Amino acid sequence: MPWIAPEKLLWEDGGSDRVVSVAAYQASVYKTQYISGLIFTYKSGITRKIGRASGDLTRAITCSDCERLSLLEIFYGRYGLLKITLHFKVPTASHHSSEPQSLVLSSYTQESINRIEASVCHDYIDFSNSVYKRFLVEKNSHKEDDRPEQKLPDKEVIGLWGTNLGEHGALQLGVIFGKNR
DSSP: OOOOOOEEEESEETTTEEEEEEEEEEEEETTEEEEEEEEEEETTSOEEEEEOOOSEEOOOEEOOTTOEEEEEEEEEETTEEEEEEEEEEOBOTTSOBOOOEEEEEOSOOHHHHHHHOSEEEEEEEETTTTEEEEEEEETTTTEEEEOOOEEOOSEEEEEEEEEEETTTTEEEEEEEEEEEO
16 A cells, blocks of 8 residues: 555535444454444435445444434454444433434454453543543453543544554544534
8 A cells, every 4th residue: 555545434424414324344354353444324325435345244333313423432452443332312302412322333242352352452432521531451461551531622523534554454543523512
């Protein structure tokens, strides 16, 4: 790869065309399924992807039109992403948010992740409280490296960006912030 350029996916594409479903591609690296790409489907039927769109496709998760991303959890091991959990809140008529709806992109449970990796990084990104926290869990020592919290910008999350790094297609993800909340 001579150039590595991030690809971006916005929750809204062109104003009124919103994401209605998300699925992940998984590629096998040393007998472990890693997430190599994401595919977003919009209400119009248009699809957009970040990363490599090859390998096994997970079950698509659906999002309602009015959901707002409130929390993102990413678990990754030595060769890439193992699990992504998106937590959405749906605004109600009284302008209070409902209970979050969790959508998981992975074929792994937390227990199976802990069995296949010597150490797992867990990024916990809480947009509702503007907090980012990273945990490193080592399997053999049962030691958890608890790193200090970092503050996030007080801005709305409008999408994700990603790029593949390395020969195995390790997907790197980031968030795209828009205007102030």
